[in-house]
Amino acid sequence: GAVVSQHPSWVICKSGTSVKIECRSLDFQATTMFWYRQFPKQSLMLMATSNEGSKATYEQGVEKDKFLINHASLTLSTLTVTSAHPEDSSFYICSARRLRNTEAFFGQGTRLTVV
């Protein structure tokens, strides 16, 4: 299967600071990438859809000014959690696919802890 790399795998930050998470498709071009969040013992919830060269589409209830998404190239999308609060602590996972309605591949996830 295709490889999606996510970095960092874990990060600890202080309240009020910003954290950037990178998602790269290593061996294919992804016109669309997705960002998910997973709380303990819960399933993945879609946060936003990241489209190369255009604005991200956010799911209802997700603050676009807090979770900044940039998809500057066909192999890289970034998620920046701005002014992080302890309640933002979660597991963030990105996903990418080559074409619409094809197999989705996931990154390793990023464990964010805000203290």
Add this chain to the structure above:
Amino acid sequence: KQEVTQIPAALSVPEGENLVLNCSFTDSAIYNLQWFRQDPGKGLTSLLLIQSSQREQTSGRLNASLDKSSGRSTLYIAASQPGDSATYLCAVPPGGGGADGLTFGKGTHLIIQP
């Protein structure tokens, strides 16, 4: 809005047994269904992708079936091994397709006892 349910929520069986994990979804107008495996604290590993035109898909000891009309899929694991212990997630795109992300079930937490 698409909803996905997985049964059972947890399963513990002795090594060597064959087992079935169930997934149901509310909107059957899907293009495909995907099964994933998630180890604790890790990302997702894609196991099988079934297109809406397919009835089943096989990979090694894994076999996934899809009954789109009834909104159901099963994941069959043959001759289970301790290394199969993980959470198994079922996911579907929104009904009618589109470029949106996947909707996941809550998963089946599987433990294979040595």
